[in-house]
Amino acid sequence: MSDWMIWFAIACVLVGLEMASGTFYLLMIAIGAAAGGIAALLGLDGLAQCVVAALLAAIATFGLRRSGFAKKAVVDANRDPNVNLDVGQLLEVHAWHVVAGAAATARVRYRGALWDVELEEGGHPVAGAFVIREARGNRLIVSNV
Template sequence: MIWFILVGVVVILEMFTGTFYLLMIGIGLAAGGVTALVGASDGAQLVVAAIVGSIATYGLRRSKWGRTARREVARDPNVNLDIGQTLVVDAWSGNAARTTYRGAQWDVELEHGARAQPGVFVIREVRGSRLIVANSDK
């Protein structure tokens, strides 16, 4: 019964963390409990719990749910709130321009494939003090 009480405790703790790793440990603990119900020795129960928990944790880590999505920070709107905002460029000099955005002068550069024409642009990326923009549909 101790194994299954531990499973309950680990599942409750999992609800506070928001990851699936404690659930994988809970699967290992449940396997130890099943081994105990079969009548195996204490050592066998511990070994089964450790092996099953390790395999489940490793499997989770290799799955798509165990990997953190790595996004390029310069293009991540969750990191930089300017991404997705619009600005107006009056004149281009090649693929570069200078324009006012949020009350300051910024260097603006065209994203690959964008057209250098005056108008409204959408910020796609921020590289230092340069805004990388694309044509807007507006």
């Protein structure tokens, strides 16, 4: 098997592994391996092929790292409706317990159980419908509709 075939086989294996991982870093190394295969097709010796592959893989990886494309967004799971299905749901508060200097609290029936509810900062503690904005442990943080 010739050198260029080995380089492209390595690139294909790396692309397959990349599909399983989804991080894009193996794809950058696969690009470097493909560059090594192109260098082999151009007739460069083994050392030059390795240098071309390593250099291009390093440049591609550095570029990916600097682009921010591979960075995962930091999401607060307490406020994310994709993680906590209660976020965004409505509930009815009949009476608030208001203490000076503290957030207004209430005890409400939601999904067949009693829950502690805290009013989000800036909300008005009046009876009525509220939307769940966050879940902190067993306490629901709500705001006015």
